Amino acid sequence: MDGRPKHCAITPYSRGAGSSRVRVFEWLDRVDTHFTVSSYASFTDAAPTRLVRHPLTVARAEQRLHRLALARPARLLLHREASPLSRGWWEQRLLTCADFAVYDFDDALQWDRGTGGLARRWAPKAAKASLAVRHADRVIAGNEVLGDWAAQHHGDVVVIPSCVAPEDYVPKTSYAVHDPPRLGWIGSQGNEGCLLLVADALEELHRRCGARLTLVGTTQRRLGRMETFIDRVAWSPKSQRTLPAQLDIGLMPLPSSPYTLGKCGYKLLQYGAAGLPAVATPVGVNAEILRRFRMPAPIDEDDWVDVIQGLLNASDAVREQLGRHARDVVGRSYSYDAWLPRWRAALELGGARP
Numbered sequence: 001m002d003g004r005p006k007h008c009a010i011t012p013y014s015r016g017a018g019s020s021r022v023r024v025f026e027w028l029d030r031v032d033t034h035f036t037v038s039s040y041a042s043f044t045d046a047a048p049t050r051l052v053r054h055p056l057t058v059a060r061a062e063q064r065l066h067r068l069a070l071a072r073p074a075r076l077l078l079h080r081e082a083s084p085l086s087r088g089w090w091e092q093r094l095l096t097c098a099d100f101a102v103y104d105f106d107d108a109l110q111w112d113r114g115t116g117g118l119a120r121r122w123a124p125k126a127a128k129a130s131l132a133v134r135h136a137d138r139v140i141a142g143n144e145v146l147g148d149w150a151a152q153h154h155g156d157v158v159v160i161p162s163c164v165a166p167e168d169y170v171p172k173t174s175y176a177v178h179d180p181p182r183l184g185w186i187g188s189q190g191n192e193g194c195l196l197l198v199a200d201a202l203e204e205l206h207r208r209c210g211a212r213l214t215l216v217g218t219t220q221r222r223l224g225r226m227e228t229f230i231d232r233v234a235w236s237p238k239s240q241r242t243l244p245a246q247l248d249i250g251l252m253p254l255p256s257s258p259y260t261l262g263k264c265g266y267k268l269l270q271y272g273a274a275g276l277p278a279v280a281t282p283v284g285v286n287a288e289i290l291r292r293f294r295m296p297a298p299i300d301e302d303d304w305v306d307v308i309q310g311l312l313n314a315s316d317a318v319r320e321q322l323g324r325h326a327r328d329v330v331g332r333s334y335s336y337d338a339w340l341p342r343w344r345a346a347l348e349l350g351g352a353r354p
Helices: 018-028 048-053 055-071 089-097 118-122 125-135 144-151 192-209 224-229 237-246 266-274 285-293 301-313 316-333 336-346
Strands: 007-010 036-038 075-079 100-105 138-141 157-159 182-186 212-217 230-234 249-252 278-280
Touching: 007 055, 018 036, 018 075, 018 336, 036 055, 048 055, 055 089, 075 089, 089 100, 089 125, 100 125, 138 144, 138 336, 144 157, 182 192, 182 237, 182 266, 192 212, 192 224, 192 249, 192 301, 212 224, 212 237, 224 230, 230 237, 237 266, 249 266, 249 301, 266 278, 266 285, 266 316, 278 285, 278 301, 285 316, 316 336
Parallel strands: 007 036, 007 075, 075 100, 100 138, 138 157, 182 212, 182 249, 212 230, 249 278
Antiparallel strands: none
16 A cells, blocks of 8 residues: 555544444444544534534544545545535545545435524535435445435445344343333434324323333433423443343334435334334334334324233233344344445455445
8 A cells, every 4th residue: 555544434423423333333343454433523413502612623623534535545434424514525525535435324314405503504414415425436325215215326325224233232031011111212312302203192101001211312301291201311332232121112203204214223123132022103114124023013193002002911921022033133134243244345345245
């Protein structure tokens, strides 16, 4: 080599953020090829309020991208976006400066057109995702919906789901329902509003059988009257891997929208990795995962009450059969071990082409 960096990965967030950890860091932990990783400002999110409070950190992050582009790496992996301030120029420049560049995305960024505040309108993700797809040498999409869209703009698209490591999750061993029953949800502050979609159903279940909701995420109370039966646990790598085994049913409600069609069903996979029966909105890839798990797919709030009550009323053996089957499906179809050869091939790190 001529002194240029050989293998580089660019992520918008640090390892502490779910998307970057799942789509980049966990893969790099499993290969013997060293990648130099640039995680923009090393924050867990790119909220405008956070960026404004750290102008020097942001300036250094932008300078780092400039130096990386000048260095012209031999192999580049770009996940989602290079900079929250870019309107596509950084993504295009970085992907075209490398000898071989791969663009990876796991949300329907192409349909995120920047509704909201000024910062979102200034640098909408849709435009930069389109540019990134067109200028990469290869695209990795997190599911078939994303892959089908990317294939309209690029001839080399590989679908690799967001994976989990079942061995990292404490497996559920007791399927006797707690008194009161424990429903559960794992996620970030920005997504917990999805629980409001089934607020009436959860309140009805609380009224009927005292069911409580364990929320693994932020400890800030922001869900109104639901907080009376919510037990909040701060997210940590440990809590997300140990808490599911202590619950009775995992939840993943979602709105039905073009953006949620691109979701990769990660919460469902986490529940499955722990052997936890789950209920989710059958939107996008969720429908396929639920079918494979043999778990219910409620359509409206009445359905949510009925299917959750049905699982709670079922025998311990039925819940155990569902949980163990889900864990087996995750291991065979959604684990890092199952997909590592394909991911290595997509990055051309040895092995056959994807």
